[in-house]
Amino acid sequence: MVFPSFHPQKCHFLLLFLLVLLFSGHAGLLAQDQASEEMVWTEDNMPRRGTTVEPVEFEDLSSLSVSALRKQLAKLIPDLQIEGRRTLFEQLKEWRPDWFEHWEDEELFPDSTRSDTMPQTLRFVVLEDGEQLVYPWHGEELTWGYGPRNGHLHKGWDTHLEVGDTVVSLMNGVVRYAKFNHSGYGNCVMVRHFNGLETLYGHLDRIDVQQGDVLAAGEPLGLGGSTGKSSGPHLHFEVRYGGYALDPALIMEWSAEGPKSKTRILEIDKSQLSTEKGGESTSQAQSVGSKTHRVRSGETLSSIARKYKTTIPKLKKLNRLKNVDYIRLGQRLRVK
Ligand SMILES: [Zn+2]
Secondary structure: OOOOOOOHHHHHHHHHHHHHHHHHHHHHHHHHHHHHHHHOOOOOOOOOOOOOOOOOOOOOOOOOOHHHHHHHHHHHHHHOOHHHHHHHHHHHHHHOHHHHOOOOOOOOOOOOOOHHHOOOEEEEEOOOOOOOOOOOOOOOOEEEOOEEEOOEEEOOEEEEOOOOOEEEOOOOEEEEEEEEEOOOOEEEEEEEEOOOOEEEEEEEOEEOOOOOOEEOOOOEEEEOOOOOOOOOOEEEEEEEEOOEEEOHHHOEEOOOOOOEEOOOEEEEEHHHOOOOOOOOOHHHHHHHOOOEEEOOOOOOHHHHHHHOOOOHHHHHHHOOOOOOOOOOOOOEEEOO
16 A cells, blocks of 8 residues: 655644634634624614714705605605704705694694695695605505494504514605504504605504604614504504595505505595594593503602502503603503
């Protein structure tokens, strides 16, 4: 048998080579681990809108027609970072004050808008060229459509989701309302779109936007859940004008692959709007007997819990007091 010649020097090279391989591989793994650790968003490191400094100046778009401005915004918004969007919001209020009438952040359906002052025929340019429609959550099916349910008008669409599924904005627009709603919607976001319509996203587990956030169609606004008056995780979605609901099917068709835009221009008689503004379950929520308590001097969460035969965790959950242990004098708490 012939053995290959064996040189000690070559062996050293081989060892060195192996060592280098081993180390570089290890170092590579370490770097990857660190990178992936940094990429995990937690409550602490999650980027918050409005926290970065990124000065942006916009050219004056106030002379553009509504149609041209919307086309411009469709191109502009997706590329803007947090600070740019804040600036854009301020600019838009100057350029198009008509887009921000009845701009309330406390009321979902401001009292100040009235259907009797609206024209008989309402006309909306639902989508401009370059704008798109992205259904907020792709459920397998529509659990409930718009229409009568249990003697009430169900004022939107329901689709099943899992708690924590991302919910996105249907169209380009600006967040008008983003908070816990006590009339049944739970964590709720309302977005005002540039076509005059507003969309509502109810029962969210978490809200990730605040009033004034400019969103492009398909951008996240929160996570789906089952907060408020909800029997299980689902998205309750509404289309509104001036606070009055209209059937989402007027502007889009439901399909398993996502919504299909039904019409670019929507013309409806104002009788097609819901006759009253309230939530889908206003009267139900009342009959279910949600109860509130105004905090008096000397009271604590535990004394209130005792008074209403409930527990502190239940009170905290009802009132979204996640990391808060104190209550304010005069604060209205839900106790049931
Ligand atoms: Zn619903």
